[in-house]
Amino acid sequence: MATPPDTNAFEDAREIEMSQSAPETVGLIRQQLENGFGWLRFEPKLEQDFRAHNNEAGLVNRIALLAIALTVLLISPLFDTAYFGVPEAAAWWSRGLLIGLLGPVIIAALIWCACRSHSPITEYVITAQFAVVSVGLLGNHILLNRYGADFPIEFIGVGLVAVVALGRVRSWQILPVAVALVVLTLATEVWVVNSSPADYYHLAAAGVLALFAIYLQYANEYVLRRSWLDRQLLQLVARHDGLTGLLNRHALESALANAHAHAVRERNDYGLLMIDIDQFGAYNNHYGHPAGDDALRRVAAVIESHARRPLDVCGRYGGEEFVAFWIESDEHKLEAHAEALRAAVEQAAIPHATSNVAPVVTVSIGLCYVAQPQERDSLSAVFASADELLYDAKAQGRNRVVVGHFDRDSINEATVRKHPEARPATNG
């Protein structure tokens, strides 16, 4: 019989919810690691998750990057006449272009990143603003060249390195822009600025930085992808039961704590179900443990198929015991859903020749309905109630659902909790 969980463990829970189809995801990740990802692309489902993660994880970096770019732009007038030999006549045009035109582009990208970090097009916004700013810098280079001043274009290369290293923009997106900029810079130097071969230093420097950036980006994204896959795998394996793929005890307790706290906050009625396979000891004795494992997997699949709504939680509590948590304000619907789950296990028709309940594997369910959950309701008390109801279901002959209301005023965890020995004898 279940031991009511430690409430403190629930209160400390901060883990994120993971998909409940863990075995498939683990399989997908293993397959991806085996197949490799030299082209920096995962299979569609993983790719979508990786992009969402990448977008979110890059938020702080992007804001820092844009803030630095803006600062450099704003302080550039301090140096143009003094250090770059820009004549006064040209300086105001140059400042107008840099601060008046490129500044707002960077500010707009900064605001976008700060407010829309989750948007799938944030990476494109960064790439686009980089392209616009780079073309602006090239324009400034041409403008000042007309006045005989030498404004460095290496900033474009430096910017590219910064964007790929910090901006978390994916390779295949920035690559065309980087190549186009290298070509544009070359054309500008040769045909527009009419640089002498001695000035090709600028071009060489920009080109080398661009090549470096492209390589850096590839290596950087490869490592990001690899560590993301490893982390996902580790998290899934750590949080899910290896046999059934449902949440394991630890993760289940965290998820239930979150679900309970959410229900209290939103005043959502909910039901907590303790589900126990009937006479499973006898099943194991008769069919052997490997068959027992298989039966556990099949029952778990049925339970999971009945906990598919976004706020539903289910997991393996231990042995042949499972727990589910469903938000539902209509008690009758809740009971009907639990009854459907019980019937679905029976209809799975897993033969159980030694059961004196039915010729197939069945489950008993204790369903505790919690109306208007309150701060003072402890989850372990709700657990104890559900456990008591499960005990009643077993005592009444098994293969049934016993429903009860959570009575917060009379609940006494010490007396409500039943010990395994108190169960009626089984033939298992």
Ligand SMILES: Nc1nc2c(ncn2[C@@H]2O[C@H](COP(=O)(O)OP(=O)(O)OP(=O)(O)O)[C@@H](O)[C@H]2O)c(=O)[nH]1
């Ligand atoms: N095959 C297999 N069996 C397990 C696993 N975990 C627990 N069990 C078995 O589940 C059985 C639980 O038996 P009991 O607690 O006596 O309960 P029961 O026989 O189902 O009887 P009732 O619950 O009273 O109907 C034991 O025989 C355990 O060995 C598992 O991972 N694999």
